[in-house]
Structures are given as structure tokens and as C-alpha cells.
Amino acid sequence: MTDTAAPPRPESFSRKSTGLVRNVTSLQQLVFNASATNPLGAAMVFGLFALVLFPRANPYIALLAALGLGAFVWMTFALLTSTIPRVGGDYTLNSRILTPWLGFSGSLAIVVSSLIAVGITAWWAGTQGLSPAFSVIGAVNHSQFFTDLGSDLSGGNRGLSFAVAVGVLAAVSALAIAGTRLIMRVVVVLFLIAATGFAVDMLILLFTSSDSFRSTVDSTAGAGSYAKAVSVAQESGVATGGHGYDATSTFGAIYTMLGVTLWVWWGTYTAAEFRGAGQRRRTLATMFGAGWGQGLLLLLALVVFLNTVGADFFTGALSGGFEGGGGAVSTAGYAYFGALVAGGKVIVALLSLAFVGWWVPLLYANQVQAGRSIFAWSLDGLLPSWASSVNERRHTPVAAIAIVFVLASAAAAWVSFSSNFFAIFNTMQLFAYIPIILAGISALILPWRRPELFAGSPADWKVAGVPVLRVAGAGCLAVGVCSPSSVFRFHENLGITGGYFTGMIVALLAVFPLAGLWYFAARSLQRGAGVDLDLAYTEIPPD
Amino acid sequence: MRLGRRRREAEAETASLFFATDIHGSERCFRKFLNAAKFYGVGNLVLGGDITGKTLVPIEQTQRGFSASLLGHDYVDLDTAERGELEARIRDMGRYPVVGERDELDALADEAHMEEVFCTAVVESMRRWVELADERLAGTGIRCFVAPGNDDYWEIDEALRGSEVVEFVEGSRVRLDERHEMITTGYSNRTPWDSPRELDEAELLALLERMYGEVEDPDGLICVFHPPPSGTELDQAPAIDAEFKVVLENGEPKMINVGSTAVRKFFLERQPLLGLHGHVHDSRAEQRLGRTLCLNPGSQYSEGVLMGAIVRLSDSGIASNQFVVG
Numbered sequence: 010m011t012d013t014a015a016p017p018r019p020e021s022f023s024r025k026s027t028g029l030v031r032n033v034t035s036l037q038q039l040v041f042n043a044s045a046t047n048p049l050g051a052a053m054v055f056g057l058f059a060l061v062l063f064p065r066a067n068p069y070i071a072l073l074a075a076l077g078l079g080a081f082v083w084m085t086f087a088l089l090t091s092t093i094p095r096v097g098g099d100y101t102l103n104s105r106i107l108t109p110w111l112g113f114s115g116s117l118a119i120v121v122s123s124l125i126a127v128g129i130t131a132w133w134a135g136t137q138g139l140s141p142a143f144s145v146i147g148a149v150n151h152s153q154f155f156t157d158l159g160s161d162l163s164g165g166n167r168g169l170s171f172a173v174a175v176g177v178l179a180a181v182s183a184l185a186i187a188g189t190r191l192i193m194r195v196v197v198v199l200f201l202i203a204a205t206g207f208a209v210d211m212l213i214l215l216f217t218s219s220d221s222f223r224s225t226v227d228s229t230a231g232a233g234s235y236a237k238a239v240s241v242a243q244e245s246g247v248a249t250g251g252h253g254y255d256a257t258s259t260f261g262a263i264y265t266m267l268g269v270t271l272w273v274w275w276g277t278y279t280a281a282e283f284r285g286a287g288q289r290r291r292t293l294a295t296m297f298g299a300g301w302g303q304g305l306l307l308l309l310a311l312v313v314f315l316n317t318v319g320a321d322f323f324t325g326a327l328s329g330g331f332e333g334g335g336g337a338v339s340t341a342g343y344a345y346f347g348a349l350v351a352g353g354k355v356i357v358a359l360l361s362l363a364f365v366g367w368w369v370p371l372l373y374a375n376q377v378q379a380g381r382s383i384f385a386w387s388l389d390g391l392l393p394s395w396a397s398s399v400n401e402r403r404h405t406p407v408a409a410i411a412i413v414f415v416l417a418s419a420a421a422a423w424v425s426f427s428s429n430f431f432a433i434f435n436t437m438q439l440f441a442y443i444p445i446i447l448a449g450i451s452a453l454i455l456p457w458r459r460p461e462l463f464a465g466s467p468a469d470w471k472v473a474g475v476p477v478l479r480v481a482g483a484g485c486l487a488v489g490v491c492s493p494s495s496v497f498r499f500h501e502n503l504g505i506t507g508g509y510f511t512g513m514i515v516a517l518l519a520v521f522p523l524a525g526l527w528y529f530a531a532r533s534l535q536r537g538a539g540v541d542l543d544l545a546y547t548e549i550p551p552d
Numbered sequence: 553m554r555l556g557r558r559r560r561e562a563e564a565e566t567a568s569l570f571f572a573t574d575i576h577g578s579e580r581c582f583r584k585f586l587n588a589a590k591f592y593g594v595g596n597l598v599l600g601g602d603i604t605g606k607t608l609v610p611i612e613q614t615q616r617g618f619s620a621s622l623l624g625h626d627y628v629d630l631d632t633a634e635r636g637e638l639e640a641r642i643r644d645m646g647r648y649p650v651v652g653e654r655d656e657l658d659a660l661a662d663e664a665h666m667e668e669v670f671c672t673a674v675v676e677s678m679r680r681w682v683e684l685a686d687e688r689l690a691g692t693g694i695r696c697f698v699a700p701g702n703d704d705y706w707e708i709d710e711a712l713r714g715s716e717v718v719e720f721v722e723g724s725r726v727r728l729d730e731r732h733e734m735i736t737t738g739y740s741n742r743t744p745w746d747s748p749r750e751l752d753e754a755e756l757l758a759l760l761e762r763m764y765g766e767v768e769d770p771d772g773l774i775c776v777f778h779p780p781p782s783g784t785e786l787d788q789a790p791a792i793d794a795e796f797k798v799v800l801e802n803g804e805p806k807m808i809n810v811g812s813t814a815v816r817k818f819f820l821e822r823q824p825l826l827g828l829h830g831h832v833h834d835s836r837a838e839q840r841l842g843r844t845l846c847l848n849p850g851s852q853y854s855e856g857v858l859m860g861a862i863v864r865l866s867d868s869g870i871a872s873n874q875f876v877v878g
Contacts (some may be wrong), residue, residue, distance in 0.1 A: 020621040021647065022608040022660050024670050025745050093855060103876070190801060301782055362603075388875065399785050399839070404807075461580070461856065465641050467623060539565075539864050539872030549591045549858060549878035551583035 048200060050207045050367040052208035052307050053314075053343055054137060055269045056331050059262035060324050062431065062502050064247035066262035067254035068311055075266035076304040078492075079273070081484025082445055083090070083296045083451045086274035088478050091467040092455070099444035100385060104546050106451040106458055112546075113391065114524035116382050121520075122440035123379040126415060127178070128420025129434060130372040135162045135173035138368050141345045141362035148229055148349070149357045151513040164425075171425035175418050181372055182414040185380075188403050196373050199366035206363025210347030211310055214317040217350050222317050225350045226331075234331060239321045241330025248321040259497040267492050268438045269307070273300035274445075276379065291468035380409040389545050391531045431504030436513050439493050443520060446489035452482025459548075495515075565864050565871055567729040568594035572860035573778070573830025574701065574851035577605020577674070578646035582681050584858040584878055592862050592876070596728060597694060600830045601701025601738035601778040602851075603681075603762050604708060606673045608666070610657040611635065618651065619687040646853045648673035678711040680720060689717040695728075697721045701778045701830065702740035702749040721776075723759065725766040728774070732825070732865050735763040740831055741812040744792060757814035759806040764765040764822060772869075773824035775844075779812040780829035781819050785837035786848035787811025819844045825869055828861070836875065850874055 059068050087104045099119060104112025144159030146152065161169050183193040214222075223235040242248035315323070325331065344364035348357045384406050387397035398408045424433050455478065456463045463469055468478045498502060500510050503509055532542040562716060570588045575581035581602075589597050611620040617629035627638055639649040639838040650660070650669060661665045678791055689696055698712055699722040712720045719726065721736040728734055739749045741756055751759065760777070780786035790798045790805035799806045810832060819827060819841045827846040836850030836859065849861040858878045 020609070022610070022666050022670075023666065024605055024608075025747075093852075093857075159632060189807075190660045193801070216741075235660065388838075390874070399837075401784070403787065448824065461644075467627060469625075544862070544874070544876050544878075546877050549584040549587050551580050551587065551856075 019090075047312070048203070048367050048370050049306055050344070050364065051204050051302060051371045052269045052303065053207070054367075056266060056311060057314075057323075057343070058268075058431075058434075060247075060320060061327055062261040062265055062504075063248050063255075063258040063499070064245075064324060065253075065255035066258035068266070068315070069308065070254075071259050071266045072138055072270070072304065072308055072311065074263045075270045076301060078263070078267060078484075078488050079300055079304075080297070081272045081481050082271055082274055082448075084293070084477065084481035085298050085448050085485035087292045087296045088289065088468040088470070088481060089448060089452060091289045098381070098385075099448055100382060102453050103444065103447045106455055107447060109542070109546050110525050110528040111447060111521075113386070113528050114521050115447040116386070117524045117527070118440045118443035118517075118520045120128060120379050120382045122437050123375045123382075123457050124413065124416045125420045125423075125433065125437040125440070126375040127372055127379065127417035128174070129424050129437060130368055130375060131174040131178040131181075131417065131421050132170060132424045134177040134365065134368040134372070135170050136164055138365035140164075141171065142358075142365055145345050145348045145361045146354075146358050150354055152343065165426050171422055171459055174421035174425060175338070177368070177372070178414055178417055180423060181369060181376065182410050185373070185376065185410050186400065186403065186405050186407055192373060196370045200370045202363050203366030205369075206344070206360050206366065207310075209351075209363075210344055210360055211313050213347050213351055214343070215313045217317050219317055219319060222319075222350055223322075228320075229349060230331065235322055236461070238325035238330035240325070241328050242321045242325030242452040245294070245325070245328045246326040247328055254376060258502075261495065261502055264492055264495045267488070270300060270304050271488075272441075273303075273444075274448075275374070284552035289470065292467075303494045310343070314346075318343075318346050334434075360534050376410070376413050379417075380406055383409040383412055390540055390542055391528065392533045427502050429506075429509070432506075432509050432513070435496065435503045435505055436516070437462060439513065439517055440520070442493045445518070446486060449482050449484075449486030449489050452478050452485060508539060565866055567596065567865045569596035569598050569728070569734055569774075569863050569865075570594045570860055571598045571600060571776070571828045571847070571849065571863065572858055573600030573828075573849065574602040574833055574853060575599070575858070576703070576851070576853045577645045577648065577677065578644060578853040578856055579640075579677075579681075580644035580856035581646070581858045583684070584856075586685055586696075587878065588858070589689075589692075589696075589858065591846065591878070594862060594864075595694060597696040598734075598736075598776055598828065599698045600736075600776050600828055601697075602703045602830060603698070603700060604678070605646040605648055605705045606703070608650050608660065608670055609642045609647045609652055610660065611638070611649050611651045612657055613651055613653050620649075629638055631768055634723065639707075643677070644856050648677060651803045671707055671782040674705055675707050675711060678708045679714075680688050682711055682715040685718050686716045690790040695719060697726065697734070697736065697776075699736045699738040699778075700707070700749065702747045704738065704744065704748065706748060723763065725763055729865070730868055731769065732774060733767050733769060734762075734774040734776060735767065737763070738778045740779040741782075741814065743810075744796065746748070753812060753814040756812060757818060760818045761812060770822060770824065772865075774821075774826045774828065775819075776824045776828045777815050778829065779831045780835070780848050781816035781827065781841060781846060782809050782811035782813045783816060784809070784811065784839045784841070784846060786829055786835050786839060786846055787832050788835045788837075789832050816841065819846070826863065828863075838873070838875070845870060845873065847873065847875075852877075 056068065056072065059066050059071055093102060093105065100112050100116035103115050140159045140162035143155045143162065147155030147159055162173065164170055184195055226235045239248065264434040344361060351357050351360055383392065386392045386398050387394060396408050396412065397406065399405065399409045424430060427433055440524065455468060470477045496505065500506065503515060535542050570592050572585050575585065585597060585599060589595065609620060609622060611618050611726045617631055618635040618766065619628045622638070624644060630638060642649045650673060685696060696717055697719050700708055709720065710716055723737055725733055725735045737759055739751050739756060739759060741751050741753055747853060787809050788807045789810045791808045793799055815856045823843045825844065827844055829846060830851065832848065834850040835848055838845065838847045840846070849859045852859055860878060861873060861875055863873045
């Protein structure tokens with residue numbers, strides 16, 4: 010058959026029947042996808058990690074490279090999602106195309122990653138949200154109480170940090186159980202507050218010259234504070250001034266930036282909620298629009314921040330060269346320094362507290378992902394049926410939320426009492442690459458493994474004779490394999506050292522046998538109950 | 553079904569069934585459905601309504617060949633064999649190919665004419681399906697129960713009744729084994745689309761009660777009611793406005809209950825053993841209403857994926873149930 014441009018003709022005529030629903034707009038779907046990934050302010054924090062972990066890295070090149078590499082992953086998930094649009098997520102896609110236990114392996118890995126992410130995010134709500142807020146309020150108001158509180162919450166008092174993390178987790182879980190609409194309202198309101206604060210922060214920094222910023226720092230923290238931080242950066246070898254950027258560090262920073270930009274593919278989890286996900290153009294537009302749109306905004310924000318604040322001052326401050334933050338100057342510095350130069354006490358408080366708003370949406374996104382997977386495992390018989398129980402009045406998956414709360418609290422304890430945050434953070438990232446690797450393989454073998462599904466589907470697409478899915482799948486697989494591999498090269502930069510490094514690799518590799526053991530044990534138990542798990546996703550021969 | 557819910561060794565399976573619903577014209581799903589009994593090792597097939605498709609795909613005939621558009625692909629100047637392949641693909645997705653010259657296809661813009669052409673295509677397709685069912689199931693001992701759903705034209709009833717093996721069970725009671733009877737209806741409560749087989753809740757409840765009156769052993773009763781009970785996880789669908797647009801709330805589709813209050817009331821009062829439902833494609837779920845286990849296996853007909861539920865029955869009730877994606 011030929012497949013070329015043709016004169017316009019009506020593609021179809023639909024009768025009036027149940028379920029005939031007009032699509033939501035692409036813009037609405039794009040916003041939905043964007044909110045499912047790292048919200049901008051949080052992405053800014055993660056992006057600035059690159060300067061901490063890879064001194065003298067060029068963050069702009071790293072970000073652009075990450076946006077380019079991410080395109081392979083987005084394209085793969087977009088095409089697979091538009092081919093199997095009524096179900097969301099890597100679990101179903103990989104289970105149907107590969108095998109159920111491999112699909113489960115990827116799902117188990119991403120759930121482990123999400124649970125750690127929920128724990129970290131809850132901890133961040135105190136250490137990166139409340140701590141800088143209190144610190145800057147204390148600094149501007151010369152309040153020792155707030156300065157000390159900020160310092161304690163930054164990790165100075167581990168027990169307090171953990172208690173705040175569990176409190177935040179409990180509050181978000183309670184809201185999620187009380188009703189999806191309620192938690193979504195809270196999430197949207199906090200998101201809007203945080204986004205407004207972010208925009209104001211950036212505008213303040215945009216219209217503040219670097220000289221003016223330096224004066225503010227010196228007047229707040231004492232004369233010479235700015236120069237002192239820069240000299241600390243130079244002495245520590247983390248300054249770029251006069252030495253230019255370092256290519257090796259920039260290469261390492263790409264991995265960090267991928268951790269910021271890659272997760273737009275989580276839009277696949279929401280595909281089932283939106284009609285039109287089966288349309289390739291729409292799915293691609295919404296996924297790439299969200300990914301590149303946020304990436305561009307992040308790039309602009311980085312330019313503004315680093316131009317005004319100065320990369321050397323920032324890295325110097327992070328290296329202990331700035332005492333004005335009461336110990337709470339972290340990578341959340343954009344909010345800290347934006348608020349600092351705002352001047353007025355009220356606006357300082359508002360901007361600082363607005364920053365706290367990022368963490369609940371981020372926490373909830375991860376909580377939902379883990380909860381949905383646990384719910385799906387239970388429906389498929391991989392967990393007891395009570396794990397998919399739903400509150401009849403509120404229609405919320407109570408058990409799945411409770412499970413996530415318990416396991417994420419353990420993760421919060423881990424990060425609260427660990428001395429190496431970045432090791433845990435990168436463990437979280439690494440686990441999330443497993444479903445990406447599997448999706449790349451799924452894309453590569455789909456035409457042969459499920460020819461009837463592929464033929465004529467949105468994934469059956471060639472541009473200038475090149476099969477897009479195959480190229481995207483190969484790229485996705487390469488990103489999925491090479492990005493974590495860079496951890497081998499840069500594990501010391503990432504804080505993953507000694508026995509922890511070995512343990513992390515073992516844990517990663519253990520996902521597959523563990524998932525296999527889990528799957529086959531559940532299959533054996535279910536057989537005893539008259540249920541054959543192998544049938545769950547096995548296609549019935551039509552002829 | 554789940555871990556810890558083991559089937560008692562002493563309990564023998566008395567009957568088993570595979571339930572699927574809302575295949576909406578997908579020929580691939582129907583062919584799978586006919587093979588499902590053998591594949592899953594069950595004795596009964598139940599198709600719970602909304603069997604017919606919703607979309608016509610025009611194939612334009614010109615002097616150069618046949619041309620059509622499908623899922624963003626433009627197929628131009630196909631020969632007869634290629635046209636056959638394309639038609640098969642269209643049917644597998646639950647759509648109906650309609651071949652004609654440009655002016656004939658343009659005439660489909662007239663709604664009344666389109667309805668007429670649609671109905672003809674649907675009935676022709678149903679006749680072929682019935683022939684296929686007769687061919688595959690005759691002499692196998694497998695029973696195949698079918699009821700139309702709210703979206704199905706009245707005209708398909710005659711085709712279904714003409715089958716040698718397909719049992720047309722709309723509004724009736726059938727016995728599966730000594731312990732289990734089944735009552736079936738494809739009627740739904742009112743929808744915004746004003747589909748052919750809709751009833752007010754009171755009328756629907758009366759229909760359910762009429763069928764219940766014929767049941768001899770209510771403890772083992774299986775209810776195949778196209779709409780799920782209202783207020784459950786089986787009937788969650790996006791709210792739509794007057795223009796059939798999804799209503800968003802906080803950036804997400806606003807979900808509401810669209811099931812039947814009559815079905816819910818019936819279940820709470822009569823407490824049958826099992827409720828099998830469809831109607832709401834994306835609300836795949838199982839939930840108990842008191843004693844009654846309610847299942848909605850969902851539907852992904854347009855991808856040719858047959859979603860269903862396997863249920864194995866014993867003297868004491870449901871031995872096991874499992875959702876499958878076939």
C-alpha cells in the first residue's frame with residue numbers, strides 16, 4: 010500500500026452514541042503533561058545540583074543536551090502510548106509488548122524510585138522549603154529565632170527534619186484519602202502560588218544588576234561577604250572564573266540535567282484519562298510541548314539567576330563561603346537570593362513561603378505514580394486484593410495510599426538520617442531508568458512482537474523513509490543505558506562511594522530477579538486459587 | 553481471585569464463563585471472543601452489549617483505484633487486494649468501511665442518509681459475525697450468550713436471533729447449571745446521547761424485577777446488566793458539558809458516576825451472586841455491593857484488545873474471578 014499525502018476527504022463519519030466525547034484541547038493536555046513532571050521551581054533546584062556535583066560544568070550546554078536526548082525517550086513513550094492509548098504507564102506497555110514479569114520489573118523499579126522520591130520530597134519540604142524561607146525571614150528581620158529554625162530544618166536537627174517530613178507526608182496522604190478533587194485543589198493552588206513566586210523571583214533577579222546584588226549580600230551578611238564566597242569557590246576549585254568551563258564536568262552534568270527534563274514521559278500515566286491520546290500528532294505535541302516548553306523556561310531562569318547572582322558566588326556559598334543564610338543556603342538559592350534582594354519584609358516572607366509550594370505538587374505526583382502501580386499490581390493479582398480497596402464514599406485508593414505513606418516514611422527516615430543525600434538522590438534516579446530501558450526495547454521489537462498492533466498504528470510511521478519508532482527506541486535504549494552508565498564514571502562526584510556504590514549496583518541488578526521471584530511466586534499462589542496470571546496479558550489468537 | 557483467597561480443594565467447578573462487553577464492532581475482538589472459551593478453558597461465553605461500531609470510514613473509488621484516510625495515514629490509489637486489507641483493518645478497529653464515489657461519500661454528510669447507510673453496514677456485519685459464530689462454535693458444546701446494549705440498533709436483533717449457536721438473551725433468564733441462573737439486559741439508564749435502548753431508572757428497575765420474578769434460585773443468580781451500579785468504581789466517567797466536551801476541574805477531567813441507580817437498588821435489595829457490567833469503558837473495576845460481586849472488565853476495542861473477566865463457579869458461589877486482557 011502507498012502511504013502518501015492525499016487530497017482532503019472526510020476521514021470518518023460517527024453516529025451519535027455513548028461515549029462520543031469531544032477532545033479536550035491540546036493546550037489542556039500539555040498543561041496536564043507538564044504538571045505530571047518536575048514543576049519548574051523544583052526543576053530549577055535540581056538543575057542547580059549540576060553546579061554542586063560538577064563544578065565548572067556548563068549548565069546551559071548540559072541542559073540543552075539533556076533536552077535533545079530526552080526527545081528520544083519522549084518520542085518512544087509518545088508513540089507507544091498513542092498505539093496503546095487507553096491504558097497508561099510503562100507497566101502495561103512493557104507487559105503487553107515484552108512479557109508480564111519484565112513489565113513488572115520496570116514497574117517495580119519505578120515504584121522504588123517514586124517511593125524514594127516521595128520520601129526525599131517530604132524531607133525537602135522542610136529542608137529546602139521551610140528552611141530557606143525561615144532563614145531569609147530571619148536574615149532580613151534580624152531574627153535569631155527564625156535563623157535558628159531555618160538552620161535546624163536544613164538538617165542541623167535530623168530528628169526535626171524527619172518529623173517535618175513525616176508530617177508533610179501524613180498531611181498529603183490524608184488529603185489524598187479525603188478526596189482526589191480536594192488534593193488536586195490543594196496541589197493546583199500551591200502550584201500557582203509557587204509559580205507566581207518563581208516568576209516574581211526571576212523578575213526581581215532579572216532587574217537586579219550583579220553589582221546591586223553584591224551590595225545587598227554585603228549589607229545583609231556583612232561587608233566583603235560576596236567576595237569571600239567567591240574566593241572560597243576559587244580555593245575549593247569550584248569556580249569557573251578565569252578557567253572557563255570543563256568539558257568532562259559538563260558531560261557529567263548532562264546526567265544531572267536529564268534527571269530534570271526526562272520525566273515528561275510520565276504523561277503516559279495520564280493517557281487513559283484523556284481522549285485523543287491515540288492521535289500521534291496530539292500526543293507528540295503535548296509531550297514535546299511540555300518537555301521543551303519547560304526546558305526553555307528553565308534555561309531562561311538559569312541564565313537570569315546565574316547572571317545576577319554569579320555562578321562563582323553561588324558555588325562558593327554552597328561550599329560554606331556564605332554565612333548570611335544561617336547554614337540554610339542550599340540549591341534552593343534562587344528563592345533565597347530572590348527574596349533577599351526584594352528588600353521589603355512582607356515580600357521577603359511571601360516569596361520565601363511561596364517556594365514551599367513546589368514540594369507538595371511534586372510529592373503528590375510521585376505518590377500518585379507509586380499508588381497507581383500498587384493498585385494495578387493488586388488488580389492483576391500480584392498483591393493481595395486489599396491493596397486495591399477503594400473508599401466507597403470518596404473513591405480513593407485508601408490502602409495504596411497507606412502503603413505509600415509507610416514505605417515513603419521509611420525513605421524519609423533514610424534521607425533524614427543519612428550523611429550522604431546525593432547518594433540516595435542518585436539511587437532514586439537510577440531506578441527510574443529501568444522502565445526507560447525496557448520501553449526502548451519494547452519500541453524496537455514492537456513491529457515483530459505485536460505486528461497486528463503495530464500495523465497501521467500511530468507508531469507505524471516513517472519520515473523520509475526512516476522508521477521513527479525504531480530510531481526513537483534505539484535512542485531511548487541508549488539514553489536508558491548510557492545515562493546510568495555515566496554514574497560509573499562520575500560516582501564520586503555524585504557522592505556514591507565505597508560500599509554504597511557496590512550496594513547500589515547490586516540493588517539495581519536485583520530488581521529483575523526480585524521481580525521475577527515475586528511474579529512467579531504470585532503466579533504459583535494464584536494457580537492454587539484457580540487464577541492463571543499468565544493469562545492476564547496473553548493475547549487470544551483471533552483466528 | 554487474589555492471594556489468600558484460595559479455592560477450596562473439595563469444591564468442584566460447576567460452571568465457568570468468559571464475559572466481555574462493549575466490543576463496538578471490532579471484528580478482531582469478536583473473533584477473539586469466539587476463541588476465548590477454548591483459550592481460557594471455560595464453558596460459556598457472554599457478550600454483554602454494545603456490540604456494534606460507531607464510525608463509518610469512507611473509501612473513495614476513483615478510476616485510479618481506492619483511497620481513504622485512517623488514523624492519520626492516507627491510503628491512495630489502492631488496488632482491490634489492498635482495499636481488502638484496508639477494509640479488514642478498519643473492521644478490526646470497530647469501524648465500517650463504506651465504498652463509493654466522491655459524490656456518494658459526500659452525501660453521508662446528511663445525517664439521515666448517514667444513519668441509513670450506517671444501519672445497513674451494521675446489520676450486514678452482524679450477519680457475518682453470526683455466520684462466523686455458527687461456524688466456530690457449532691458442535692463444541694460451548695454456549696454463547698449475547699444481548700445488545702444501549703448503543704445497538706434494533707435491527708441487529710433479528711440477525712442475532714437467526715443464529716444456530718448464539719443465544720439471544722435480552723430480557724430473559726437462562727440456567728447455566730443446577731445452581732446458577734443468569735438474567736440479562738442491555739438497556740441502560742438515560743445518557744446524554746439518547747441512544748436506542750435507554751430507559752428511565754424506574755422503568756429499568758421494573759424490567760430487572762420482572763426478570764428476577766422468573767428466577768428459581770436467587771442465591772446463585774448472575775446478573776448481566778449493561779450499566780454498572782451507580783456510585784461505585786465501575787461507573788466512573790468524565791463529566792461532559794452540553795457540547796459533549798469533557799469538563800475539567802483543576803486541570804483534570806472531572807469524574808462523575810454515570811451508572812444506574814436502578815441496578816444499585818436492585819443489587820442492594822436482591823443481593824445476587826454476581827453482576828457483570830460494561831457501558832463505561834475506562835472504569836475497569838471490581839467491587840462488592842454487600843454480597844454481590846460486581847465486575848466491569850472495561851473495553852479497548854479500538855486497539856483490537858479484548859478485555860474480559862473469567863469467572864469460575866462452584867456450588868458455594870464464585871470459586872475465582874480474573875480480569876484478562878486478551
